Each structure stands twice: as C-alpha cells, then as structure tokens.
Amino acid sequence: MERLQKVIANSGYCSRRKAEELISSGKVKVNGIIIDCLGTCVDKNDTITILGKPLEVEKKEYILLNKPRGVITTTSDEKNRQTVLDLIETDKRLYPVGRLDYDTTGALLLTNDGELANLLMHPKNKIEKLYIVKVEGFVSKDILTKLSNGVYIDNFKTAKAKVRLKKFDKKSNTSLIEIIIHEGKNHQVKKMFEAVGYRVLKLKREKIAFLDVQNLKSGEYRYLSLKEVKKLYAEVKS
Numbered sequence: 001m002e003r004l005q006k007v008i009a010n011s012g013y014c015s016r017r018k019a020e021e022l023i024s025s026g027k028v029k030v031n032g033i034i035i036d037c038l039g040t041c042v043d044k045n046d047t048i049t050i051l052g053k054p055l056e057v058e059k060k061e062y063i064l065l066n067k068p069r070g071v072i073t074t075t076s077d078e079k080n081r082q083t084v085l086d087l088i089e090t091d092k093r094l095y096p097v098g099r100l101d102y103d104t105t106g107a108l109l110l111t112n113d114g115e116l117a118n119l120l121m122h123p124k125n126k127i128e129k130l131y132i133v134k135v136e137g138f139v140s141k142d143i144l145t146k147l148s149n150g151v152y153i154d155n156f157k158t159a160k161a162k163v164r165l166k167k168f169d170k171k172s173n174t175s176l177i178e179i180i181i182h183e184g185k186n187h188q189v190k191k192m193f194e195a196v197g198y199r200v201l202k203l204k205r206e207k208i209a210f211l212d213v214q215n216l217k218s219g220e221y222r223y224l225s226l227k228e229v230k231k232l233y234a235e236v237k238s
C-alpha cells in the first residue's frame, strides 16, 4: 500500500505537490469515490481517476541536460522566461530533479520517475554534487578548511564538504574552486561562499553522482542508459 499522492506522482502525471492539490480539491477518485484526504493509501488493484480520466502510468524517461545560463529550472514561469523544459523535445511530463539558479549552468536531471527523483533529492541518500565555483580574490587554505568543515547559512550548518582550489588566476584575481556537497538547500553554494566573505561570479554543476556533462555542449541533453538508471537506483538504495 502506498500513499495516493505518491502513486500519482510516481506515475509521471504530475509532481507530488500538485498531486496533493488535486486530492485536496476533490479531483481524485479511488474506485469511484472522491478521496480528498492526503493520508489515504492505495494498492495496485485500486482504480484511480483524475478529473474523470483513469490514471495511466507513463513510460519512464531520464534526461541529463547541460543547463545554459538564463534559463529557469521550473516547469512554467509567470514572467514567461525560458524554462529547462523548453530545451527538451518530449511528449512526457518531465520534472527537473532539484534546482539550479537562473545563472547557474551544468548538470540537471529531468525525469517523470517521481520515485527516483524523490530518492535523489532526499538528504538521507547523500547524493554527491560537484560544483566548479569562480570567485573574486584568492581563497586561502583556511577558508577552504572552513568550507569543508561546514559553515552557517540561514541558521543551518552545512555538512562536511570536499573542497579544493583548482586554480588561482593572478591577472583577473579570481579563484576556481571545486566543491562537492550532498545537500541541496536553496542557493547553497553561493551562500556558503558568502558566509566566508566571497562573492560567486560563476557557478557550474559538473556532476551529479557519477553523471557529468563534459560531453554535452551548453543546452544539449542526452537520455540515460538503462545501466545508468539502474546505477542511480543502486546509489540511492545503498
């Protein structure tokens, strides 16, 4: 037995939050009866309908996108800005796994597999994300140690991170830092650097778990192989 909102989200119909809204507003029926209570559990034999149509399970799709700057990571935007979904040709209802800021580039997964998306985003599964950060000024060893031990952002101490200086460019007075974190708070990397007195000039996510975007140009995407999907499941369940 699983919660109704989870079954709807996992089918690829919509996000879990949207599924909760549909349930609460009385748009979902189970075996012909309106269910507007979020705690309800269902099983495979139950017939679910949404707005009168039977819930169908979509074929699962998994995409790795190299997100360009100037694109937002939501499914729609009231200001009519370009979204990551505008870059992808698909007839499936895909959702971004987590978020990258408007000006952040790099690895972004999109899928209609709600189960895997939730597992990847859940902090307990500690999925590593590797970022390359460009900041103004030289970043000393002391600062790198502070970042790696955790810093306070919004009254929350970040977990241990792997941090190293990749390059310092004297001419432009900028440093390139590699940081690997497994949390995903809003604007986490920028806030971590702010906490130690640095302004992020550029931010790129190069890798999520074992998936990198080195072979993808900005704005390009590719489908994950079955082997990669299985490996992701193995990582979140290990």
Ligand code: URA
Residues within 6 Å of the ligand: 099, 100, 101, 102, 104, 186, 187, 188, 189, 190, 191, 203
């Ligand atoms: N951390 C940030 O500050 N921004 C992102 O887009 C991703 C991680």
